[in-house]
Amino acid sequence: MESIHRHEPKVVAMVYGDTSTTMAQPLDGLGSVCREKGALLYVDATATLCGMRLEVDALELDAVSTGLQKCMSGPPGTSPVTIGERAEKAILRRKHIEGGIRPDDYVVAEGSIINSNYLDMGMLMDYWSSLRLNHHTESTSMLFAARECARVILEEGLEQGFARHMRASKALRTGLAAMGLELFGDQANRMVNVTGIVIPKLCGDGEKVRSEMLNDFGIEIGTSFGHLAGKIWRIGTMGYVCHKQNILRCLNALEAVLRRNGYNAPANSGVDAAHMVYEEE
Amino acid sequence: MESIHRHEPKVVAMVYGDTSTTMAQPLDGLGSVCREKGALLYVDATATLCGMRLEVDALELDAVSTGLQKCMSGPPGTSPVTIGERAEKAILRRKHIEGGIRPDDYVVAEGSIINSNYLDMGMLMDYWSSLRLNHHTESTSMLFAARECARVILEEGLEQGFARHMRASKALRTGLAAMGLELFGDQANRMVNVTGIVIPKLCGDGEKVRSEMLNDFGIEIGTSFGHLAGKIWRIGTMGYVCHKQNILRCLNALEAVLRRNGYNAPANSGVDAAHMVYEEE
Numbered sequence: 001m002e003s004i005h006r007h008e009p010k011v012v013a014m015v016y017g018d019t020s021t022t023m024a025q026p027l028d029g030l031g032s033v034c035r036e037k038g039a040l041l042y043v044d045a046t047a048t049l050c051g052m053r054l055e056v057d058a059l060e061l062d063a064v065s066t067g068l069q070k071c072m073s074g075p076p077g078t079s080p081v082t083i084g085e086r087a088e089k090a091i092l093r094r095k096h097i098e099g100g101i102r103p104d105d106y107v108v109a110e111g112s113i114i115n116s117n118y119l120d121m122g123m124l125m126d127y128w129s130s131l132r133l134n135h136h137t138e139s140t141s142m143l144f145a146a147r148e149c150a151r152v153i154l155e156e157g158l159e160q161g162f163a164r165h166m167r168a169s170k171a172l173r174t175g176l177a178a179m180g181l182e183l184f185g186d187q188a189n190r191m192v193n194v195t196g197i198v199i200p201k202l203c204g205d206g207e208k209v210r211s212e213m214l215n216d217f218g219i220e221i222g223t224s225f226g227h228l229a230g231k232i233w234r235i236g237t238m239g240y241v242c243h244k245q246n247i248l249r250c251l252n253a254l255e256a257v258l259r260r261n262g263y264n265a266p267a268n269s270g271v272d273a274a275h276m277v278y279e280e281e
Numbered sequence: 282m283e284s285i286h287r288h289e290p291k292v293v294a295m296v297y298g299d300t301s302t303t304m305a306q307p308l309d310g311l312g313s314v315c316r317e318k319g320a321l322l323y324v325d326a327t328a329t330l331c332g333m334r335l336e337v338d339a340l341e342l343d344a345v346s347t348g349l350q351k352c353m354s355g356p357p358g359t360s361p362v363t364i365g366e367r368a369e370k371a372i373l374r375r376k377h378i379e380g381g382i383r384p385d386d387y388v389v390a391e392g393s394i395i396n397s398n399y400l401d402m403g404m405l406m407d408y409w410s411s412l413r414l415n416h417h418t419e420s421t422s423m424l425f426a427a428r429e430c431a432r433v434i435l436e437e438g439l440e441q442g443f444a445r446h447m448r449a450s451k452a453l454r455t456g457l458a459a460m461g462l463e464l465f466g467d468q469a470n471r472m473v474n475v476t477g478i479v480i481p482k483l484c485g486d487g488e489k490v491r492s493e494m495l496n497d498f499g500i501e502i503g504t505s506f507g508h509l510a511g512k513i514w515r516i517g518t519m520g521y522v523c524h525k526q527n528i529l530r531c532l533n534a535l536e537a538v539l540r541r542n543g544y545n546a547p548a549n550s551g552v553d554a555a556h557m558v559y560e561e562e
Contacts, residue, residue, distance in 0.1 A: 069418055077358060077420025115396040134506070137350055139358025141422060225415070 010090075011040045017048035019070075020225050022196035022234055023185055024052065031060025040087050046070060046079075050153050051165045051193040051238055062087040068142075071165065071193055073239030074149035078142035088125070095122040165192050168237045168247050171274040175251040178273035179258070179265035184232045193242075196224070196232045202262045205230030209257055217253035247274055291371075292321045298329035300351075301506050303477035303515055304466055305333065312341025321368050327351060327360075331434050332446045332474040332519055343368040349423075352446065352474055354520030355430035359423035369406070376403040446473050449518045449528050452558040456532040459554035460539070460546035465513045474523075477505070477513045483543045486511035490538050498534035528555050 012034050017024050027043065034041040040062040045054050051071030056064055065081045068074030083091070094114065114120045118136070127135035153161060169192045173183060176197055184196030199206035206223060210233065213219045222234035235250060251270030258265060293315050298305050308324065315322040321343040326335050332352030337345055343365045349355030364372070375395065395401045399417070408416035434442060450473045454464060457478055465477030480487035487504060491514065494500045503515035516531060532551030539546060 067418070075420065075422040076418040077423055116400065119397065119399060137348070137357040139356065139423070141356040141426070142358055145422070
């Protein structure tokens with residue numbers, strides 16, 4: 001029994017949209033496997049919140065953490081989370097408060113110590129609950145920012161926002177492909193919010209192109225980290241930057257910069273192809 | 282040898298100004314004891330930064346953490362820190378990076394695991410150093426806020442700010458004493474930024490007075506936590522609220538509210554005494 005417990009995971013942690021690889025992790029079916037095995041399923045949806053649909057309940061996700069700074073167009077610094085009943089129970093099992101309200105009484109159950117006061121979810125839940133047990137001084141500016149982000153998102157409408165991200169992403173990808181560029185990775189499982197492009201051999205590690213995009217046109221495109229550094233460029237389509245004018249500007253500038261670096265795409269091919277996507281709708 | 286290591290502390294952690302008790306911890310001499318014993322001395326100076334002098338180097342403090350939201354009058358949400366060479370070395374001893382820059386290579390030395398990625402000081406130092414090794418998405422709004430707080434503090438002048446806090450605190454205390462109220466705690470070791478008052482027996486747990494101060498005069502005064510809840514009131518003199526008009530308003534309102542609750546201070550005693558403190562200077 002002891003050895004089984006040691007080897008069966010208690011938590012399965014996934015990143016839904018991974019910006020460094022531009023891939024989106026398929027989550028279908030994972031929830032039921034985790035429930036069968038008694039593990040909690042946690043998903044990081046920071047880079048996709050409001051940019052790609054995530055059916056938290058239908059997918060049986062137990063906990064999801066997010067951020068304001070990607071598709072919500074807000075400032076970084078706070079992390080909205082959602083926690084289901086199973087995760088809540090697991091968190092509450094780790095604490096036991098005698099009498100109710102004094103931090104001195106805070107005893108960790110189940111033999112494991114919660115090392116981080118800062119990220120102690122049980123204490124955070126007591127702070128946010130009707131107990132209002134003081135845990136930290138809340139960052140009020142970030143709370144106001146979160147509320148304003150939510151207000152703006154709802155003003156556009158969630159569905160409309162998803163559609164806007166999808167359309168911009170499709171226009172960008174279609175434009176890039178028309179320029180003869182190779183899109184990076186498995187296209188069936190890609191993020192809507194970031195597009196990876198294999199850097200053409202002519203362009204070396206791609207840094208000169210990135211620098212000319214920034215200095216000549218004021219457009220920042222990314223490279224990646226680790227094994228993908230210097231192998232792919234990454235172009236984001238997130239939040240308020242994600243609209244037709246920016247897609248056309250970016251494709252137009254990229255064609256010009258690539259041509260100066262010896263890569264000749266058919267003239268206007270990117271812009272024309274992106275236009276067609278927008279005209280379809 | 283093993284047993285000595287288990288029992289000698291590696292870190293001594295102190296709170297300089299503790300708002301819940303209104304006391305300031307004397308730190309003289311602690312630094313040299315800690316150095317002699319090979320322990321690091323860490324001080325939380327959140328509630329006093331820019332309100333009470335703290336000579337970090339002279340006191341041989343190895344690490345100090347702070348916040349913007351007290352005497353700097355900024356928003357809560359970020360924590361400026363200062364770390365000396367001894368603390369830096371201790372932090373760097375806990376990590377060992379092969380090759381330089383990949384998180385995969387991050388190996389914890391000395392047998393102890395750093396449980397919190399979020400508060401991993403070694404990784405934070407690599408992020409802020411010229412390495413610029415990505416660790417998290419920095420909260421840009423909070424950085425701007427920190428810069429603006431520092432700018433405003435320097436505009437007034439550090440010494441002028443300390444003097445303003447000291448004068449306001451002295452005026453408040455002198456006024457309260459003139460009203461016959463008992464100041465809480467050891468007056469030789471009190472914070473400049475918060476004053477504790479023993480709640481007079483006539484006023485029970487003091488909540489009715491707090492509520493009338495807030496509802497009738499728009500002035501919020503605190504009670505405390507734990508053993509001191511309902512035993513003391515706390516009045517802050519921090520940051521931009523810390524000026525003559527607010528001290529006089531507060532004493533004037535408190536006299537009126539106390540009188541309606543059966544505690545009769547000599548008429549105008551608080552305001553008159555506070556005036557004298559301001560006239561002295």
